[in-house]
Structures are given as C-alpha cells and as structure tokens.
Amino acid sequence: KHGPQVKSTGSRHPGATQMAFTTRVSYAESPGSCRIADAIVTVKVKVILPEWRRSRKADADVKLFWDTLSADIKRHEERHVEIAKNHARQLEDALKASYPQRSCAEAKARAAQITAAELARHDQDQVRFDRVESVNFESRILRLLRYRIERIESGQLPPA
Template sequence: MVRSRKGLPHRPGRPGLSCRSACRLRNRVATGSERKRGRRGCAVAPKPVPTFARHALICPHRPRRDGVRAVIRRWLLLSRPRPDARRLAKTVVLAAALAVAAFRAEAASVAKTYSYFTVGGVTVEEIEKELKRRGPQVKSTGLRHPGATRMEFTTRVGYGERNGRCGVVSASVTVKADMILPRWNRRKSASPDTRLIWDTLSADIKRHEESHVVIARNHARELEETLMGVQRQRGCDAAQEKVKEITARILARHDAEQDRFDRIEGKNFESRLLRLLQYRIERIEAGRLAYP
C-alpha cells in the first residue's frame, strides 16, 4: 500500500475555507502512528425453517489497516481478533428444505432496513470511545465496529416431475439486509474540522455497507438463475441434492467475494479517506459545498 505523507492542500485566495482552518485540518490529518490492522470475519447464524433455506451472515465495516494518520485511524480503531475467530467466520451453516409449488420464478429481491446507534462526544477522542462502546458487536470476534450489515438469504424452490424426470420449476431468492450505521448527536458542539471528518467517514461507512448488499444481490440473482437450470434429474431426490450442492457452492463463493471486497477496501483505506477529504475541501474552496 502506498502511504502518502502529503497533507490536504489549501489554495489561498479561494472562498469557503480559511487558511488557518485548512492548515489545522492538514496538520491533524497528516500526523499519527501506525496501528496493527484488524481482520474481518463473518458470523453465520443458523436459522432452520421447514419449507426453505436460509443463509445468514454479518459483514462488519472493518478495514484491514487503520493507517498512519491519527484522526482517521481513531474512527475505525480495531483490535486483532482471537485466533479462532477466522475459523468461526468460515463456518457456514445451512438449513435446507424443499417445497413443491407451481408459481413462476421471481427475480432476486433485496429488502433493506436501516438501524442506527447514537454516538456522542465533541472531540475525536470522545467519539472514538463512543464508537468502541456503542458500535454493533460481532459475536464471532466479540468486537464492536463503526458499522455492520446483517444479511439473510432465503431460498424457495419448487419441483416438477414428468416422465420419470424431475427438475426445478420455480426458484426465488430473497436477501434481507439490516444496515447498522452510526449517528452523531453532538454535531453542533463540535469544531468545523471534526464535523468535516465525520461527514467524510460516515459517508464512507454507509457506502461500504451498501456495497456488501450489492454483492449479496448479485449472488442471489446468480443462485436463482443456476437453480432454474436444474432439469431432467432421475427423481426429485436427485434434484434436491443438486439444489443443495449448487446453493452451498454459490453461497461459499458469495462469502469469499465479501472477504475479498473487505481486503481491497482495507488496503485502500488511508488513500481513499484522504482523497475524499481532499475532494470535499476542494468543493468547499470552489464554493460548491458549505463548510460544516
């Protein structure tokens, strides 16, 4: 990872951000020491049901490396998980059952909900403590995070038999995603610099969690299409086994893609946050965005 030591630029003579504020923000962002990186895991919660399959997991907002700049580092302060956390994260529990139906297959759907936890504090140090104390906790690691997404896959499959051959006649996959995001309640009491950094961080946390949902939706659609291709099996028992195999394979690939996404996000975390901060400051200087 390329670690930039450059501060956030300020071009004198442009409206919106004073030279003193820009320098203060630059000095705050450009200092700090490196902290050991955390590692992401997915907690999987089994929820067996009689007529369809569910696959549940939690995707926390956990960049791999928190960086060299103290202000940004404090927002996503993490500890290394226990040695067994990764093994727990890789455990996938599937409860699969099958139902016969005559309805047509529907496109993969996503039901999103948002919930919030409140953080106080008017300084970076105070907000850091609030995030560590109030953030959503992932059971597999016991750690709290500044954001997380709980996702559940629900799969319904219908079968039809003809001339001794059985196949899938309907398949639908629904993803339920509950995004847990921070909400700051001391904005008016904080400095403009702190508000600017919070706006940048909170927007990036939300984007990160929304991206997890997009990955889940893409794999849900792939699962539907693949299941509909299960045809002409020697009996419905064989078709059911084929459906179980396909479901396990695609959901495992989904989990691996979520892990890959977090690794990429972690590697680019510092440069991305600095780039977003710089972009906001440039918009402020150009008069396109009000200084917070």
C-alpha cells in the same frame, strides 16, 4: 469501540450489514425425472450505520471528518448489499439452469449443493471486498477529505 459486533470476525465495526438469503424452489416431476421448475431467491438486509450526536459542539474540521467518514461507511455497507444481491441473482439463475435429476429427492439435493456453493462464493466475495477496502482505507479517506475541502472552498458545498 461501541459499533455493532460482527459475528464473522467477532470484533466491532463502525457499520455492519446483516443478510439473510431465502430460497424458494418449485419442482416439476415427470416419469423418471424431476427438474427445478422455478426458483426465487430474496435477500433480507439490515444495514447498521454509526450515529453521532455531538455535532453542534464539534469543531468544523471534526464535522468535516465525520461527514466524510460516515459517507464512506454508508457507501461500504451499500456495496455489501450489492454483492449479496448479485449472488442472489446468480443463485437463482444457477438453480433454474440445473439439469433434471432422476427423482425430486435428487433434484432437491442438487439444489442444496448449488445453494451451498453459491453462498460460499458470496461469503468469499464479501471477505475479499472487506480486505481490499481495509488496505485502501487511509488513502481513500484522505482523497475524500481533499475532495470535500475543494468543494467547500469552491462554494459547491456549504462549510461544515
């Protein structure tokens, strides 16, 4: 209800990850050709996680559920970051592997094509990940809760 609003879906989510890709490409020109000499792709990330301020007054079972849910949200958002970093690496590799073009203008246009294609694949992978996660949410949370309860009962975790 009060979580961050995600632009891509237009709705609110318990957690969110904002990402910005930055690509720096340098070119090497020689008579009749121009190639990408180097490419550096970075991802700037901001992860927004839920906060809960009423833990002292809450029942132990509510705390247990909250701890389980917030840990799962954190894991979920960290996976979004991993997906982005993998695509940044793939983009960097694809740019460096591109063939020389007749001019630097053509090389820049090719770099833009490669970048657009890789960022589109990135977006598709992020959406696919969210789709899979949402389908498996209930069974995953129940499994995590059972696991935490088992660990509390065996003394491996302190009571909630």
